[in-house]
Amino acid sequence: MNNLEYKQKLINDNDKKELNEKHLLKMNDPYKNKILLSSYSGLTNDPVGLNYFKGEYNIFLQNAPFTHWHANKSWGYFKTKNFKDYKYLGLAITPSIDEDLNGAFSGSAFIEEGELKYFYTGNRKVNDERISHTIEAKVDVENKETHKKVLFKNPEFTNGECRDPYIFKDGKNKFMACGASNGKKGVFLLWIYDYEKKQWNFHCELKIDLPLELEGYMIECPSFIKINEKDWLLAWSNEQTEEQTPFMHHKTLYAIGNFDKDFMSFKLITEPKLINEGPDFYAPQFFESENGNMMTGWLGNSKNEQNASQENCWAFDLALIRDVNVIDKVLYQKPVIKQLMSEEVFNSFESLNWKNEPLYIQATNKKDFFLEIFNDKNEKLRLVFDGEILKVERDEMTFTDKINLPSYEVNLSSVSEVEIIIDSSVIEIFFNNGEKVISIKYFVKDPSNLNSNLEIKKIVKLNPLNIEWENNIFKQSN
Known part of the structure; x- marks a missing residue:
């Protein structure tokens, strides 16, 4: 059709x-x-x-x-x-x-x-x-x-x-x-x-x-x-x-x-x-x-x-x-996320054996930070914060689209506390206990590496949602 x-x-x-x-x-x-x-x-x-x-x-x-x-x-x-x-x-x-x-x-x-x-x-x-x-x-x-x-x-x-x-x-x-x-x-x-x-x-x-x-x-x-x-x-x-x-x-x-x-x-x-x-x-x-x-x-x-x-x-x-x-x-x-947390908890990216599982990251930031999500081909999403401006760089992903997935900058002012939730094609970040939030779509196929200079408090692997699917179409009446 x-x-x-x-x-x-x-x-x-x-x-x-x-x-x-x-x-x-x-x-x-x-x-x-x-x-x-x-x-x-x-x-x-x-x-x-x-x-x-x-x-x-x-x-x-x-x-x-x-x-x-x-x-x-x-x-x-x-x-x-x-x-x-x-x-x-x-x-x-x-x-x-x-x-x-x-x-x-x-x-x-x-x-x-x-x-x-x-x-x-x-x-x-x-x-x-x-x-x-x-x-x-x-x-x-x-x-x-x-x-x-x-x-x-x-x-x-x-x-x-x-x-x-x-x-x-x-x-x-x-x-x-x-x-x-x-x-x-x-x-x-x-x-x-x-x-x-x-x-x-x-x-x-x-x-x-x-x-x-x-x-x-x-x-x-x-x-x-x-x-x-x-x-x-x-x-x-x-x-x-x-x-x-x-x-x-x-x-x-x-x-x-x-x-x-x-x-x-x-x-x-x-x-x-x-x-x-x-x-x-x-x-x-x-x-x-x-x-x-x-x-x-x-x-x-x-x-x-x-x-x-x-x-x-x-x-x-x-x-x-x-x-x-x-x-x-x-x-x-505040993200409703505790119910999905597994018992796999890490204190650094180096200790994390990551295979594209959903992650919860709690961290602190003194002044500026960067975060990269990338695969073995070095296709990546890169975030860079200079103490005031957050740059979202999406030009080197597996799938790029300058119209629908542009790189951009936002003014965040100061950032101290950071909560990051990473999924297969979405990352959501909650700054300063959720006073500011940003949701970012990214398309890096088979990501397996994370790199950042954030001071990590903990990294927790998240369990996927458990969904029972029923393919119903409700009858409509009036």
Whole structure:
């Protein structure tokens, strides 16, 4: 099938054989990561519908199951109790009705009075014009069936560029936030729920005084998390044109602020800061966990292709799950990784017999450092920090791509504590107890050597995720 045919294709049980064949290709790809979640087959996109319910975590991800490019977006479904042992239940939400015929886009989960519901954007293309609707879904795991209810068509002034509903409450009021474009810039839109009439009513285009360079042309994936009686953490993704920002025109940001009494405006009390310092992370979603708040994101962006794995018909992963906390109005991220640590612990690279197993590295830095990951052909990823600027050098990898995998520099200021997690084609680094984080994609085939001048505290080999795969396609009804 060509790109257009896949975008128009509905998914049913007759597709299981093809999906299984593509799953096997992916599982044998040398760049497939071992401790990161990704789709059964095809392209992985945003984390969606994340929640903790009745003792289990429900982790969904957007998935184009047939291809390594964006087409036929659906929701793949994982369950876990411990972030080590997972069960993949199949494609839980797939295009099936006129309002989502061209894709089930991003969304979130909400639990109220013991009932778990999902909310997402249904995408429809008619004569190259986008039409979007907000849809509610209930997922029946036992019967492998998803029930859909179209809530409303998104506002006309967005021209279909309105998406990613996120539900939150303040007291007795329940709100839905969506990211959108008003044709001139990116905006946040709010709806409020009428409990008496059991319907969502449009509330406002939320007034937020963002710096001009952060307005962009599209807001995506908003999250509002209450951190005390009056202050909220606002997180969002910001899409800009290449003319606005030649590098990193996809940014993930957060700020602390508070609403006015009518929830018509949101006043920032901190400057917006990056959630991730690099271009390989986008669309984070925050959710309540058993003991606080957690977050993950997509290791990619919509202007980025993962051509290194296209022959095996897969692309991208979700980032590591993080615990997140706000301390003195600063967001700190801590990788949820202890459950994967083996008993193989080392105190230097020289003592490490490394054969491309996932690694956790804890280190300190006095002033500057370098880190190299390379193979026997000296194909490598090289990171160099001079005390202020981190250089990510990707020009000597096995697979190079100056458009999708450029070398780049970021300003980190001072770095003292460093936590590094290395997988087959992703490295994530948490600086200064998670005050700053960078996620980096790299493609070095069969890496077997590490070199660095960091002061190593410990190196721990990590066990891969244990995933039980079920190739199910849930029945869709409305």
